Amino acid sequence: MHIPDGFLDTATSVASWVVSAGGVAVAVRQVNKTLNERQVPLMGVSAAFIFAAQMMNFTIAGGTSGHLLGGALAAILLGPWAGTLVITCVLAVQALLFQDGGLLALGANILNMALVGVWSGWLVYAGLKRLLGEKSWAIFVRGFAAGWLSVVLAALLASVELGLSGASPWGVVLPAMGGVHALIGIGEGLITVAVLTFLRAVRPDLLTMHRLASEA
């Protein structure tokens, strides 16, 4: 859901830049306080993997595709603040080097995917812990739900921005984006669970690295 330039009006672009710049600044401060040495390469690898996975569009319905957003995954692996920075890195490289997503619109894309996408995934994953616990099946249910909701909420916020910009009326764009991303979210949930399954099998310690920092 990388918004190109031209979809959003100036006011919406500027407002979303202000909010996302503030959010990323806070994330930088928080990460600076809590990131340990072992998490440094994990941030690099997570960003690299999410970039690569975002190139692998999968067909979801007639003539439409989706791809991983990765916000929930980044939050689960690194905690929400570092997760915000990971997705921001991916989006910045995509916009600056590959012209994927506009430059003016980058603020909105960061807000939608690196902030809302990451934090909604985190809140679902962490919030369901009390209810479902930490057994294998619970991790996967929580991961799927986190992935699914993160995509849907990011898409709905993008729709709000498009409506505010006059690109499309809310009554049209919200259900359209919500509907297609409810499908894409299933892919997100599945990929998130697949990665968590793999990591739990080979390096389960990676899944709990940030815990001391974020649950202190």
Added chain:
Amino acid sequence: MKNRWWLIGLLIALVVTLFSPLASPHPDGLERVAEDKGFLERAQDAPYELIPDYVFPGIANENVATIVAGLVGTLLTFGVGYGLAWALRRRVRAAG
């Protein structure tokens, strides 16, 4: 080496990009909605072009060009993410 687990992770990411020519060519959700609901033409071109559409310029075979674009992007993103994390890491040494 166990210490270089992250290198394996990076290799996995690079291997994923080798499959990028197989990715679905259909427009993604936003682009499709923009097409269907009539606001796609509002999109403006970027003010410059480096590796547009994830096709590395100057390579005749489009599949190879896509893979090269993916490899470059994956490595660069790794560097940016790692570099940022390294710059921000806590430097407090645990006692004892």
